[in-house]
Amino acid sequence: MxxxxxxxxxxxxxxxxxxxxxxxxxxxxxxxxxxxxxxxxxxxxxxxxxxNKTGLLTALAAEGFERLADELGAADGLREMGVAYVRFALEHPAHFRVMFDSDLLDADNPDLVAARANTRQRLRAGVGDRPEQALAAWSLAHGFATLRLGGNVIGDDAAEIFRGIAATVFQG
Structure with missing residues (x-):
């Protein structure tokens, strides 16, 4: 609308x-x-x-997934996709907070379903046919972003901190 x-x-x-x-x-x-x-x-x-409020939060989440998909699509390689994910979370904390809280959203909303699918497709493009690696990478980026937003990870450059962690975990 x-x-x-x-x-x-x-x-x-x-x-x-x-x-x-x-x-x-x-x-x-x-x-x-x-x-x-x-x-x-x-x-x-x-x-x-x-x-209603659920509709508003669902629209915000759908917008967030579309923005995240754009960020992921512009990243080169798995590690940089993780960096893009972290940057997105830090630059759009409200979107990030509602996107993954299913209790707040109308999971059947067509815009949300499409936006989630688009984001998943971009993530899959970065990891290919390796679902365990995709889940590990997502968990690492999501966990780091959540910790950073909560003030539990400090440091000047979140992207560089994440790159270091990703290099350690994924060896390259």
Whole structure:
């Protein structure tokens, strides 16, 4: 849905505002009413685009998977795909937080299903026909990104730290 209102693209505005709220205060702080108030529209306007909070978070997750797929597609090799994954998580923490929390999402949403499939396809392209290596690489990148977002891994350059870890784990 790409309806626009007199003040611009409300859908985009609500998604951006929701990502800011999640990044700063967590998912529990997201309220369609508050986002509508912030946008200066009626409380029903965001519901027109998303239905409810689950719809909003699902749209945010689908957007995140599409962005992640783009990042992965631009990476050269498995290690750099891991770096791209970590960078994505650190640059888009709200998307990252909702993308993998199935309790928050409508798993049957066609946009989400398509975005997840696109991301999986990009990941598979990086590892070929080695599902165990794909899962190991994903686990390493996801775990590192989650630890970094939680303040449990420190250092100036997350990408370089991850490259070092990946080189140790995957020997090359």
């Amino acid at each position: 790409t309806d626009s209102y007199h003040h611009g693209d409300l859908r985009r505005q609500v998604l951006t505002a929701a990502a800011e709220v999640i990044a700063e205060h967590g998912v529990a702080a997201v309220s369609l009413r508050d986002l509508a108030r912030q946008a200066g529209v009626s409380h029903a306007a965001p519901a027109h685009h998303f239905g």
